[in-house]
Amino acid sequence: MRLIAENLSGERGGEAVFDGIGFVLADGEALVVTGPNGSGKSTLLRVIAGLLPHSHGRIAFEGDSEDFPTVASACHYLGHQNAMKAALTVQENLQFWRDFSGNGRLGISDALEEVGLGGLGHLPFGYLSTGQKRRAAIAKLLISHRPVWLLDEPTxxxxxxxxxxFAALMQDHCAAGGIIIAATHLPLGLEGVKTLEMGRVHAL
Amino acid sequence: MLALYLRDLRMGVRAGGGALTGVLFFLAVIVTIPFGVGPDLNLLARIGPAILWIGALLASLLGLDRLFQADREDGSLDLLVLNADRHMLALTVFVKCLAHWTASVLPLVIAAPLLGLFMNMSPLGIGAAALTLLVGTPAIVFIGAAGAAVTVALPRGGLLISVLVLPLVIPVLIFGVTAAYGAVNDPDPFTPPFMILCALTMFLAVIGPLAAAVALRSGTD
Incomplete structure (x- = not known):
């Protein structure tokens, strides 16, 4: 299993944000994307997920099986927003994403236990604190299986x-042969990861 | 897909869903008409089907701006687009439309017979108007979805959707009202316009979600 990006360039509103980005990630490897604000970390993640078009280059996912034919189908995307409905309970939110995303892995209560929200499933999502909301969104990564996690400021x-x-969860994912790409300012507590520093080209 | 339908239905019914807003607006429009037109019962009976249709049309346009905007604001839309390989995006949009119709527009159809009484319509006329609304209103939602997808990134897109969508729903309105009239006015036929109304709904059930899916795909930023 490999995730390959070659000479990738991304733009926003017609203006190039980055270009010439390339990397190859194999099973169990993680890539931490760092860089100053506006250097295109989030844009890169969205380009990889296919949510934004890339102007040049190539992005490909070579899976071991036929389960994940495209990059997008192999990805979990954890963006700035949590993609949960405030009016529904945590349980209902997660159940929906589990049913919709397919490839079910952990059960809802197990996943909540993993992120330390055990027993809070019955609360409306809107009642949770900011950190708890984020943890509930992280539980979303666990309930359905995707080999690639794209994390935008996950912590x-x-x-x-x-x-x-969360660092332990990421380590488990890598140990199980998963791939992680995380854009962050904060240290994630992952060991032996590749790093990609964005914005250097523009700084020169 | 069933999960998506149930989720959107729950969202619509629970607090803040706005399912009741449409019905209240519909009620306000229909109740105001007799005061404005005057107590001429024959006139009211004659314009009744048209007024019911116009009221239902405007009321169903009300909640459309939230169809995708709510999902966009909390990031769900990204994940719906990301899962396009598993669930074709047009199909996702179609299911969202169905859920929106059930939660926000079906109550209008159910309220229509009651409001028909305000317009002094005959039982047959009321039945025909309700039936045409039942068949025709999904078409409004399907076109509306395309409008909602185009304006999803605009903070106050609600009025723009109405302006974009209104010209496109005029055929639905014309055939809906014609069929409703045809049921009560003897020489006018009921079946042909009703069949065209059914055809319009089925046609737009395909075109609307496809157009909306294209707009959503190019609108993610």
Whole structure:
């Protein structure tokens, strides 16, 4: 299993944000994307997920099986927003995404237990604190299986304990042969990861 | 897909869903008409089907701006687009339209017979108007979805959707009202315009979601 990006360039509103980005990630590898604000970290993740078009280059996913024919189908995308409905309970939100995304993995209560929200499934999502909301969104990564996790500032709003718990979850994912690409300012607590520093080209 | 339908239905019915707003607007329009037109019962009976249709049309345009905007604001739309390989995006849009119709527009159809009484319509006329609304209103939602997808990124897109969509729903309105009249006015036929109304709904059930899917795909930023 490999995720390949070659000479990728992305633009926003007709203006090039980055170009010439390339990397190859194999099973169990993680890539941390860093760089100053506006250097195109989020844009890169959205380009990889196929949510934004790329102006040049190529992005491909070579899976071991036929389950994930395209890059988009192989990706979990955790963006700035949590993609949960405030009016529905945490349980209902997660159940929906589990049914909709397919490839079910952990059950809802197990996933909530993993992120330290055990027993809070019955609360409306809107009642949770910022950090708890983020943890519920992280639980979304666990309920259905995707080999590639695209994480955009995944730990924003998390406290230290949750940070450590999330780092362990990411390590488990990599150990199981998954791929992680994370855009962040904060150290993620992952060891032996590749890093990609955005914005250097523009700084020169 | 069933999960998406149920989720959107729950969202529509729960607090803040706005399902009741449409019915209240519909009620306000229909109740105001007799005061404005005057107590001429024959005139009211004659314009009744048209007024019901116009009221229902405007009321069903009301909640359309939230169809995709709510999903866009909380990031769900990204994930719906990301899952396009599993669930064709047009199909996702179609299911969202169905859920929106059930939660926000079906109550209008159910309220229509009651409001028909305000317009001094005959039982047959009321039945025909309700039937044409039942068949015709999905078409409004399907076109509306395309309008909602185009304006999804605009903070106050509601009025723009109405302006974009209104010219396109005029045929639905014409055939709906014609069929409703045909049921009560003897020489006018009921079946041909009713069949065309059914055809319009089925046609737009395909075109609308496809157009909306294209707009959503190019609108993610």
């Amino acid at each position: 924003s709003g998390l406290d230290k304990a949750s940070d450590a718990r």
